[in-house]
Structure formats: structure tokens, C-alpha cells
Amino acid sequence: MSRRSAVKNARTPKAPDASGIGPRQPCPCGSGKRYKACHGAEGGAVDIPVARPFEGLAAECELIALREFVPSGTAVLPLVGAEREVVLGTVLPMAAAALVRADGVAYVGLQVQTRSSDVSRDLARAVRWVLTAKPGDVLGVVGPDTDPGDQPERLQDLVDVDAAIEAVVHADFGWWMPEGSEPTGEVAVSLERANSAILPTERIGPAAYWVDAGERAHLRWVRPEPEEELLAALARLHARGELLLGEGSRYAGSFRAHGLLVPVWDLDRESHAREWTAAVEQLGTRLAAALASLADEPLTSDERRARDGLLGRQITIR
Structure with missing residues (x-):
């Protein structure tokens, strides 16, 4: 190879890999390194930690508050084109990732254990699951095996990114149950335990x-x-x-x-x-x-x- 050809090839930027991230772009894990020197390196982790999972959403700050320190709160998710309304809840019975109440109200939990390093992607998985779930269905844990297809989505792909959310803070977890119904079994135990741990909180x-x-x-x-x-x-x-x-x-x-x-x-x-x-x-x-x-x-x-x-x-x- 001539010297001119070698120089030309050296200056040709490499195409993004299967992750869609160029090798010279910042690694989305937030390390400050280029992707090729971090998670894009040979043998790098496939599951890239996302340091700012709700970036680009007008509701980013409220989502962080509901996930991290609001004990009992709900907010309607501003989904685009969905036939069912989905409500975000800080904590669901038995720390479920998603559920549909007996009266058909669909909930997705925020304060849950996840199996990936992208909270936004796990929330999208739970939303996709709950949109087709039936009353009484419960999704215990969300992860890659919850994906409905080959192209995993993120929350940013499912909602109106410019829409704010109206967070509602509750004094207890009574919203777990349909109006007029009484909890039994594990749900009753989980409800009592959750209510006893609440710190009084108000959105000001x-x-x-x-x-x-x-x-x-x-x-x-x-x-x-x-x-x-x-x-x-x-x-x-x-x-x-x-x-x-x-x-x-x-x-x-x-x-x-x-x-x-x-x-x-x-x-x-x-x-x-x-x-x-x-x-x-x-x-x-x-x-x-x-x-x-x-x-x-x-x-x-x-x-x-x-x-x-x-x-x-x-x-x-x-």
C-alpha cells in the first residue's frame, strides 16, 4: 500500500457498530472516554450503562424524583398512539414492574429492580407489556427477555417527549386497590409494610x-x-x-x-x-x-x- 493510500485510510472514520454509536463518540456510560476505548473496545460490555436515561424528556426531573425519593406517587404517562392509559407508580405491590388492576387500570412501577443498565429501556419494556396485559396480570421483573421484538425501544420512543407529567403524591398506597375493594394475602401484607415505611412528602x-x-x-x-x-x-x-x-x-x-x-x-x-x-x-x-x-x-x-x-x-x- 502506498503512503498516500495509508494516510487516506487512516483518516477515514469507522462506521458505527451494531450499537449505532460511532467509535470516536463519547461512551454513553458517562465515563468521559470515547466509545472505542470504553464499552466499544474488544471484549467491552454489551449492556452499556446509560448515565442519563431520561435525557430528552420534558418530564426528566419529575421522573427522577418519582424513581428515587417520592415514596407514594403516580403520574399518567403521555404515551403517543396508545389505546390504553398507563399510570406510572413509584412502588407497586410486591415491587412488581407492571400490573393491571382488576378494574383494568394499568400501572408501571418506577422503583423496581431491573436487569439492564438502561432504566429508560426497561420502562419501555414494561409499558409494552402492560399495553396488552389483561386484568389481574402481573409482571414481576423486567429485562431483555421482556422485549416484544428484535428492536428494543426506550421510553423516549413511546411518549411525547415535550409533554410534562403531573405527579400526584399520595399519603399512602391505597391507590393500589380498586375503589371499594379490600386487599388480601400477599398484597395486604405488602400494602401494610409499604404504608408503614412512608415518609410524609409533598410536592411544592x-x-x-x-x-x-x-x-x-x-x-x-x-x-x-x-x-x-x-x-x-x-x-x-x-x-x-x-x-x-x-x-x-x-x-x-x-x-x-x-x-x-x-x-x-x-x-x-x-x-x-x-x-x-x-x-x-x-x-x-x-x-x-x-x-x-x-x-x-x-x-x-x-x-x-x-x-x-x-x-x-x-x-x-x-
Whole structure:
């Protein structure tokens, strides 16, 4: 082979493999490496972990909240072209992946054990299953063997990606049962156990939830912004003394879940959840202004120190 041909071939990009990901693209597992040096390498894992499974959905933040920390909640899934309404539930009886109640109401569970590393794909599998299931049918665990065909879908393929979801928080798990019916057997035991573990929770803003954890209450707020930008904006507010929600509040830190950051505030539990609603709205306004200012105003030295302090109060749960 001539030198010119060798150079030409070296510059020709390789086509994507069966996964549809080009070798020089970032690996979807979130490692920061190129696909060819990570899960696309010879002997790499076939089941690629997806770091941000709900990316591209307007409901991303609410889905993360319902999956990670809302104890009892439901939301109608904005399916496209489906004849049956499907309701997302945080937890289903016996931690089922999906079920159809005796009255025909179809549920898909969010807080479930899965057999793959893509939560979005597993949810799509459960949705496809429940669309054709009969009253009384239960899907215990979802995984690759649940696929209805050769082309696995993701949740983004089944819903209106621009549609928000209306999350409803419940005081208990009574919604498991059709109106007027009484639980029996394993369902009754599961219902009693689930109700006893509930932490009082209220939704006080978009993807913002007040939780009574016992000695203190908390605000957990799933934010859609890229982590680096959000941390910079939080640091700007912190340096100005504007990161609080008012008297009786303290910024506690943040955790990462499914690719997004969830800031957490400690709150005085003597105040009712609704008493914090206005403070959350005001903080949201200040945070939006801080985010907008980052384009023209780099962080000051004080703000950079504040950011370093916030970084020390982060954990990753998924």
C-alpha cells in the first residue's frame, strides 16, 4: 500500500457498530472516554450503562424524583398512539414492574429492580407489556427477555417527549386497590409494610419535594441544568448569602441521580410544607438570574471558594 493510500485510510472514520454509536463518540456510560476505548473496545460490555436515561424528556426531573425519593406517587404517562392509559407508580405491590388492576387500570412501577443498565429501556419494556396485559396480570421483573421484538425501544420512543407529567403524591398506597375493594394475602401484607415505611412528602414546586424525615424536614429539588453550570450558580448565591430558603433553613448538600444534580435543604419541620412554597419560587428566580449571569460574569475568588465547598457536599446515588 502506498503512503498516500495509508494516510487516506487512516483518516477515514469507522462506521458505527451494531450499537449505532460511532467509535470516536463519547461512551454513553458517562465515563468521559470515547466509545472505542470504553464499552466499544474488544471484549467491552454489551449492556452499556446509560448515565442519563431520561435525557430528552420534558418530564426528566419529575421522573427522577418519582424513581428515587417520592415514596407514594403516580403520574399518567403521555404515551403517543396508545389505546390504553398507563399510570406510572413509584412502588407497586410486591415491587412488581407492571400490573393491571382488576378494574383494568394499568400501572408501571418506577422503583423496581431491573436487569439492564438502561432504566429508560426497561420502562419501555414494561409499558409494552402492560399495553396488552389483561386484568389481574402481573409482571414481576423486567429485562431483555421482556422485549416484544428484535428492536428494543426506550421510553423516549413511546411518549411525547415535550409533554410534562403531573405527579400526584399520595399519603399512602391505597391507590393500589380498586375503589371499594379490600386487599388480601400477599398484597395486604405488602400494602401494610409499604404504608408503614412512608415518609410524609409533598410536592411544592416543579420537581421540588418537601420530605419529613423525622428530626428535620428537607427540600429535595431535581434540577435540569448541567452540573457544572448549576454548581457555579449555587456558589454565586452561596457567596452572596442567598442560598437559603429563609429562617429555619440550611443548604445541606446535593446528590447525583441519573445524570442530574439534586440540591437538598434542611428545613424546620415545625413549618408546614406549603409555608415553603413561596420561598422555593423566590429561590428559583434568584437561581435563574445567577445562571444567566454566568455567561458574562466569571466566578469571583469568593465564589470559587464557595463552589469548592459545595463540591465537598456531593454524593452520587445512581
